[in-house]
Amino acid sequence: MPEAPSGSPAVDRREFRRALGHFPTGVTIVTTQHQGQLAGMTANSFASVSLDPPLVLWSIDKNSHSLPVFEQADCFAINVLAADQLDLASRFARSGADKFAGLPWQPGVGGAPCLPGVSATFECRKRSMIDAGDHFILLGEVERYARADRDPLLFAHGRFGLAVDYPVLVSGGADATAASPATDRPTMLGLLWDAFTGMSHAFQEERDALGLVSVSQGRVLSLIERYPGAEADFIARKAAVSPQGLEEAVRALASSGFLAIGPDGSWGLTPKGRDHVTLRRQRAAAIEASQLKAFTAAELETTCRVLRALGGG
Numbered sequence: 001m002p003e004a005p006s007g008s009p010a011v012d013r014r015e016f017r018r019a020l021g022h023f024p025t026g027v028t029i030v031t032t033q034h035q036g037q038l039a040g041m042t043a044n045s046f047a048s049v050s051l052d053p054p055l056v057l058w059s060i061d062k063n064s065h066s067l068p069v070f071e072q073a074d075c076f077a078i079n080v081l082a083a084d085q086l087d088l089a090s091r092f093a094r095s096g097a098d099k100f101a102g103l104p105w106q107p108g109v110g111g112a113p114c115l116p117g118v119s120a121t122f123e124c125r126k127r128s129m130i131d132a133g134d135h136f137i138l139l140g141e142v143e144r145y146a147r148a149d150r151d152p153l154l155f156a157h158g159r160f161g162l163a164v165d166y167p168v169l170v171s172g173g174a175d176a177t178a179a180s181p182a183t184d185r186p187t188m189l190g191l192l193w194d195a196f197t198g199m200s201h202a203f204q205e206e207r208d209a210l211g212l213v214s215v216s217q218g219r220v221l222s223l224i225e226r227y228p229g230a231e232a233d234f235i236a237r238k239a240a241v242s243p244q245g246l247e248e249a250v251r252a253l254a255s256s257g258f259l260a261i262g263p264d265g266s267w268g269l270t271p272k273g274r275d276h277v278t279l280r281r282q283r284a285a286a287i288e289a290s291q292l293k294a295f296t297a298a299e300l301e302t303t304c305r306v307l308r309a310l311g312g313g
Contacts, residue, residue, distance in 0.1 A: 014248070024156035027081045029092045029118075030058055032073040033111040038100050039069035040113065042093040042242070044155050045135075046078055054142040056122055059135040065095050067136070071129065075110025076140060080120040082150040083162050088115070089153060090236060093243045109143045120147040158245030159216045188310075202287050216241050218280060220249040221258055225269050225277045 009016035105113040108123035124140030258273035
């Protein structure tokens with residue numbers, strides 16, 4: 001297994017950022033309005049500070065194009081994204097273009113846009129703006145909140161993910177293997193979770209043993225090979241990574257010799273990159289074949305048919 005990176009943040013900021021990415025967070029879109037000018041950005045720096053008074057905070061990069069509007073505005077809204085709002089996260093992670101075009105929203109405290117379909121909203125009056133290194137910390141007092149029973153979108157390791165009720169689904173726990181009263185068998189979700197974690201863990205061990213690139217980088221590399229000439233937004237969505245996560249993955253892949261970046265910023269796999277994609281697919285196929293060798297072709301076809309139907313395919 002490759003040696004785990006460690007060291008001083010002052011020496012290697014990129015690895016420090018990756019280490020921070022091991023702490024999973026939710027995903028928010030912070031919005032504001034000042035004299036008719038709208039601003040909004042995707043952020044995962046949101047945190048609760050106090051219940052009495054009700055205070056929250058988030059941070060904004062000093063180089064952000066949205067900074068002037070947030071500096072002048074008296075209020076902002078924290079929109080906590082739901083699991084099916086990945087496209088919205090990607091839209092507000094970009095700079096430039098009107099992010100609110102065609103998007104219905106309701107004005108909250110101070111006119112800050114409250115977005116539809118989110119998991120929760122916190123409408124805040126700005127308390128203070130604190131200088132903190134290359135960011136400003138915005139402290140706000142919550143004047144109104146709303147929540148919906150919607151699973152949140154998560155973010156870790158530079159990619160998006162979903163929340164899972166782990167204690168209920170993992171076999172071996174008190175509730176995990178509880179049979180369904182109607183069928184006297186474990187739940188389908190529990191079985192799917194066990195199958196997913198078992199199969200993915202086997203490939204994770206193989207990836208570590210071979211010193212292959214990270215999960216996010218592997219997805220990006222395979223997608224660039226599969227969809228040559230595709231736009232960055234398309235690759236980011238398919239790989240479930242943020243625009244910044246995609247940029248970091250491309251940079252790391254180019255540094256490792258897997259990708260070549262043209263003068264116009266386009267990407268292309270190098271021979272080394274193509275060999276790597278082929279190796280990943282071969283190893284994944286071999287591991288899967290080993291895991292499934294005890295089942296007949298008919299059993300596998302039935303299983304695939306059930307999974308396709310559950311997935312809406």
